Amino acid sequence: MMGSNVKRPSSSDPVRVEHQMDFDAVAAQMRPKPLLARNLAVAYLVGGVICMGGQAINNLLLSLGLDKAAAGGRTAVVLIFIGALLTGLGVYDQLGRFGGAGSAIPITGFANTVVAPAMEFTREGYVLGMAAQLFSVAGPVLVYGLASAVVSAAVRYAAGF
Amino acid sequence: MTQRKAGKRSISFGPGVGITASSTVVGPMEAAGPLGRYFDTVLPDTKYGEKCWEGTESKMLKEACESVMQNAKAQPEDVDIIVTSDLLNQLTSSSYAVREMPINHLGVYSACAGFAEGVIVAGMALVGGFASKAVVAVSSHHDAAERQYRFPTELGVQRPPWAQWTVTGAGAAFLEFPAPDPLVVSRATLGRVVDYGVKDAYDMGAAMAPAAADTIEAHLQDFGLPINHYDLILTGDLGSYGLEVLRELLARRGIVVDTQLEDCGALIYDRNKQDVHSGGSGLGSSATVFNGYVLKQIPQGRWRKVLLVATGALHSPVRVKQSESIPSVAHAIGVEVKES
Numbered sequence: 001m002m003g004s005n006v007k008r009p010s011s012s013d014p015v016r017v018e019h020q021m022d023f024d025a026v027a028a029q030m031r032p033k034p035l036l037a038r039n040l041a042v043a044y045l046v047g048g049v050i051c052m053g054g055q056a057i058n059n060l061l062l063s064l065g066l067d068k069a070a071a072g073g074r075t076a077v078v079l080i081f082i083g084a085l086l087t088g089l090g091v092y093d094q095l096g097r098f099g100g101a102g103s104a105i106p107i108t109g110f111a112n113t114v115v116a117p118a119m120e121f122t123r124e125g126y127v128l129g130m131a132a133q134l135f136s137v138a139g140p141v142l143v144y145g146l147a148s149a150v151v152s153a154a155v156r157y158a159a160g161f
Numbered sequence: 162m163t164q165r166k167a168g169k170r171s172i173s174f175g176p177g178v179g180i181t182a183s184s185t186v187v188g189p190m191e192a193a194g195p196l197g198r199y200f201d202t203v204l205p206d207t208k209y210g211e212k213c214w215e216g217t218e219s220k221m222l223k224e225a226c227e228s229v230m231q232n233a234k235a236q237p238e239d240v241d242i243i244v245t246s247d248l249l250n251q252l253t254s255s256s257y258a259v260r261e262m263p264i265n266h267l268g269v270y271s272a273c274a275g276f277a278e279g280v281i282v283a284g285m286a287l288v289g290g291f292a293s294k295a296v297v298a299v300s301s302h303h304d305a306a307e308r309q310y311r312f313p314t315e316l317g318v319q320r321p322p323w324a325q326w327t328v329t330g331a332g333a334a335f336l337e338f339p340a341p342d343p344l345v346v347s348r349a350t351l352g353r354v355v356d357y358g359v360k361d362a363y364d365m366g367a368a369m370a371p372a373a374a375d376t377i378e379a380h381l382q383d384f385g386l387p388i389n390h391y392d393l394i395l396t397g398d399l400g401s402y403g404l405e406v407l408r409e410l411l412a413r414r415g416i417v418v419d420t421q422l423e424d425c426g427a428l429i430y431d432r433n434k435q436d437v438h439s440g441g442s443g444l445g446s447s448a449t450v451f452n453g454y455v456l457k458q459i460p461q462g463r464w465r466k467v468l469l470v471a472t473g474a475l476h477s478p479v480r481v482k483q484s485e486s487i488p489s490v491a492h493a494i495g496v497e498v499k500e501s
Contacts (some may be wrong), residue, residue: 096317
């Protein structure tokens with residue numbers, strides 16, 4: 001049965017190469033298009049509401065007599081707490097599916113990227129699971145965030161302002 | 162010895178491997194979909210009393226195996242081979258599902274094409290005289306798959322409209338040879354691994370459509386059948402968009418689809434009401450739709466000849482991060498009610 005009638009598949013077969021060549025165009029044509037206008041509007045709305053909430057917290061803290069720097073830091077802490085809480089209650093993933101970048105970019109989204117793996121990997125234990133995987137999503141943000149902070153601080157120092 | 166090979170890539174099961182019983186277990190979301198009433202067991206929630214998703218999936222698979230044996234009125238001791246498959250690394254769900262069963266076990270993997278591969282492997286053993294009764298059972302679980310292949314389940318990610326939703330479900334079939342009933346698997350075509358260069362881990366429909374087209378074409382060629390020999394051609398989990406790509410790829414191969422062509426993933430959810438984008442995926446997609454929806458309606462005469470083309474994206478998260486594309490495979494089994 002084996003031998004001369006065994007045909008090598010794929011690249012040596014002209015018919016298959018032909019199929020392959022226009023495949024990308026076929027797939028791209030059929031692929032459902034993201035609703036760009038809807039996604040932009042919803043991201044703007046969700047992101048805007050989160051930031052308005054942040055501003056309200058900030059104003060409240062300022063009215064309680066905190067200075068600008070102290071109020072800013074505490075506002076971030078409150079937002080991180082709310083993001084973490086909503087993740088724990090199983091709400092933030094729904095918000096993320098709806099709001100996209102609008103809920104991912106504010107600091108509440110950052111809290112979500114830390115708490116989500118924490119919840120997911122607790123089943124493998126607190127050391128090898130939760131702690132080891134805690135920054136599996138947020139890690140790149142921390143690495144490149146810290147690295148760019150160092151670079152921009154160095155530039156600022158060198159430029160003397 | 163009887164020649165069972167047909168053409169280059171297919172197998173003729175001669176008088177046919179009997180499908181004596183089937184069973185399905187699905188999650189609440191699948192039960193809420195348009196095919197809900199065709200499924201046997203519905204989980205109250207996606208945890209099903211377990212602490213982790215992996216445990217839930219094994220429990221579902223185990224229950225599918227047990228109930229298919231009950232439905233076939235067979236004891237585990239009567240079964241010669243149990244063939245199982247799932248999506249998790251090391252076939253985790255499979256091993257933990259069958260570890261208390263006194264049955265010889267074969268684990269197979271071809272991602273979401275696992276059910277058809279299992280039927281082919283079991284069918285060959287049965288027709289070859291290596292076994293007389295076999296169980297084929299497979300499963301997938303949305304959350305277990307999501308955490309292994311993509312992100313933690315609580316992460317707020319917006320999925321693109323071509324993404325699919327992994328079906329939480331398990332399906333099992335009880336196979337016998339010689340076949341006691343007229344319902345048999347009579348033909349099969351083995352898939353080749355096909356890779357058209359799709360790199361987007363959300364774009365499984367497009368990645369798998371070429372494999373489905375390749376296997377359908379080979380099946381028709383090997384048996385010299387027109388496509389309308391089958392009343393229904395059912396792909397595993399291309400989703401609504403992958404199914405359109407398949408239609409176009411078949412047309413380009415000169416195959417005009419003049420029969421009912423559907424996709425399990427496109428059928429299992431109500432895409433307007435359920436947030437699943439392009440439809441369902443996972444081994445549970447073809448296994449629950451075939452063992453529930455299809456096998457329950459064949460006796461009522463809705464279809465007499467069905468070709469299940471189970472599709473699998475052989476997606477490795479490691480290789481995709483290394484900028485590799487996603488190879489795919491499709492295995493086909495032809496099921497029919499024998500004329501008496």
